[in-house]
Amino acid sequence: MRELIFATNNQHKADEIQPVLRDGFKVLTLRESGIEIDIPEPYDSLEENAKTKARTIYQMTGQNCFSEDTALEVNSLNGEPGVKSARYAGDGRDAGANTGKLLNKLSDQEDRSGRFRTVIALILDGQEYLFEGICEGSIADQPRGVKGFGYDPVFIPRGDNRTFAEMDLAEKNQYSHRAKAVSKLVDFLNSSYH
Numbered sequence: 001m002r003e004l005i006f007a008t009n010n011q012h013k014a015d016e017i018q019p020v021l022r023d024g025f026k027v028l029t030l031r032e033s034g035i036e037i038d039i040p041e042p043y044d045s046l047e048e049n050a051k052t053k054a055r056t057i058y059q060m061t062g063q064n065c066f067s068e069d070t071a072l073e074v075n076s077l078n079g080e081p082g083v084k085s086a087r088y089a090g091d092g093r094d095a096g097a098n099t100g101k102l103l104n105k106l107s108d109q110e111d112r113s114g115r116f117r118t119v120i121a122l123i124l125d126g127q128e129y130l131f132e133g134i135c136e137g138s139i140a141d142q143p144r145g146v147k148g149f150g151y152d153p154v155f156i157p158r159g160d161n162r163t164f165a166e167m168d169l170a171e172k173n174q175y176s177h178r179a180k181a182v183s184k185l186v187d188f189l190n191s192s193y194h
């Protein structure tokens with residue numbers, strides 16, 4: 001079993017990634033690795049934030065690790081909430097407040113299209129690699145469903161009419177930005193890491 005530290009404290013993200021990684025890889029969250037740290041995400045790009053998080057953990061542990069950063073980008077709001085998606089409605093990182101603010105801002109907009117974009121930064125034997133996953137979709141009129149996390153109750157992936165929060169994890173992973181980025185990570189690991 002190959003272990004990879006996943007530079008996150010978000011158990012939802014770790015739970016989403018483990019089934020996509022399949023057998024052979026074990027993802028350890030920071031907490032499971034005994035690391036207590038809240039790594040800042042100060043940059044204006046997902047790529048820089050993801051790289052910084054992975055470098056921080058690599059410097060602390062010397063172990064192979066990866067991190068990810070995700071944004072919801074809504075077209076009629078010029079890409080908002082964007083890289084600051086977690087703090088859209090303030091530093092409390094309150095998912096209900098974030099989705100509420102988004103729905104308010106979209107109340108007079110006809111175009112509700114947007115996308116989730118995930119960037120994964122991997123550090124493998126000291127080398128850095130980036131992987132991107134995109135899920136196109138649209139923002140619902142009202143929150144629907146109780147599964148998932150974050151903006152899931154208001155995001156409808158293209159090709160479905162349910163929100164992510166109305167789907168089981170396996171269904172979400174058929175569409176999701178994160179699953180797509182992880183698939184690229186897995187293909188890379190399988191081809192280069194034995």
Ligand code: IMP
Nearest residue numbers: 068069070071072085086149150151152
């Ligand atoms: P971060 O990557 O943890 O900084 O996430 C940015 C924001 O997007 C946070 O508010 C997360 O809750 C939200 N988010 C990240 N991934 C997802 C997802 O798969 N579904 C819904 N919201 C997400």
